[in-house]
Amino acid sequence: MxxxxxxxxxxxxxxxxxxxxxxxxxxxxxxxxxxxxxxxxxxxxxxxxxxxxxxxxxxxxxxxxxxxxxxxxxxxxxxxxxxxxxxxxxxxxxxxLPCCLPELPARMPNKLLGPPWTDAKLEFLQLLSLDAYIDADDTFTRSRRILRQVIRDRDFATFQRLVNMHIRCQYYKYPVRWPVLPTHFQVALKYADEYDDPFIKLLVEQRWEDIPANLLHLKDQLMSKAGTSHI
Incomplete structure (x- = not known):
């Protein structure tokens, strides 16, 4: 390419x-x-x-x-x-090159959305991410599943790349940050290391605002695991 x-x-x-x-x-x-x-x-x-x-x-x-x-x-x-x-x-x-028509965006190929996560695959995914859509609507079915599996696999390098990526959803006109949903915070807690878990640290430092305001219990769990008192 x-x-x-x-x-x-x-x-x-x-x-x-x-x-x-x-x-x-x-x-x-x-x-x-x-x-x-x-x-x-x-x-x-x-x-x-x-x-x-x-x-x-x-x-x-x-x-x-x-x-x-x-x-x-x-x-x-x-x-x-x-x-x-x-x-x-x-x-x-x-x-x-490559090019996707804004009026008729292409669907991101499944081959780019799963392991093995090589540098070449992630680079190609990023190349297409602003134009080819991953999700058809705001339920974020594919991107949610992908990020959840990466957390379970404890692949922090890939997790970090995905979380910092902007992607297209067919539902929206513009790229959005890779969706981080409450289920991702919960999975991160479930599979977290006992101390200094990198997934928890990144989520708390970079995606804290993605937690709904009413999920105070989830916020407390994350802050406790991150070693920071809740204010």
């Missing part, structure tokens, strides 16, 4: 930038764009539920009309865009 993304972006750049003037150093950057796909650690991955304005943004000008443009590239998303500087950033003029 990364190879296909690189080739797709290179092709889009050749087609869309052939009539644009860029600074010599920027022209060199675009001509050697393939090297930027070798390390994606610092690239925007949509952790906040949306894409940034671009990992790479260059100024350009149309040779015929002298109209200014900005050239933007998102390496993790395999996306490329040429836009006017003051134009609102939308997906309408975005060239991207």
């Amino acid at each position: 990364r190879k296909c993304q690189r080739e797709y972006v290179e092709h889009a750049i050749r087609r869309k930038c052939r009539n644009l003037e860029l600074a010599p150093e920027d022209h060199y950057t675009l001509a050697n764009i393939h090297s930027r796909f070798s390390n994606l650690e610092s690239c925007d991955k949509g952790w906040g539920g949306c894409r940034s304005k671009g990992d790479l943004i260059l100024k350009a000008r149309d040779r015929d009309t002298s109209v200014d443009y900005k050239v933007a590239v998102w390496f993790h998303f395999g996306a490329f865009q040429v836009r006017k500087p003051n134009k609102l950033v939308t997906d309408l003029d975005l060239f991207r």
Whole structure:
């Protein structure tokens, strides 16, 4: 997939930038764009539920009309865009691989939603998570089951990745944080280590607000297990 993304972006750049003037150093950057796909650690991955304005943004000008443009590239998303500087950033003029239509989102494949949880699988899941939906509605049937099983399997590395991910639900127009429901807190308590359980610590520190206000008993249990007195 990364190879296909690189080739797709290179092709889009050749087609869309052939009539644009860029600074010599920027022209060199675009001509050697393939090297930027070798390390994606610092690239925007949509952790906040949306894409940034671009990992790479260059100024350009149309040779015929002298109209200014900005050239933007998102390496993790395999996306490329040429836009006017003051134009609102939308997906309408975005060239991207893989791509899902916002009006008809694809369903996330089951192969990406279960063990073995490899780095490659989690990276691919994250790549599709802002576009392909996991759940059909707000009962969160699939995402609830997946997170519950990861807790039972005591796979903290995967749990941490999923909890910090934003995903699509067909019911909503925008990505939401991976749903953490009361049942997840209860399962975490059931399978928790006697001391310093990492699942409990993460849930208390990062997803405390997901506990319904009326479940005071559950909050007390979590605070007690986390070693913090309830205030």
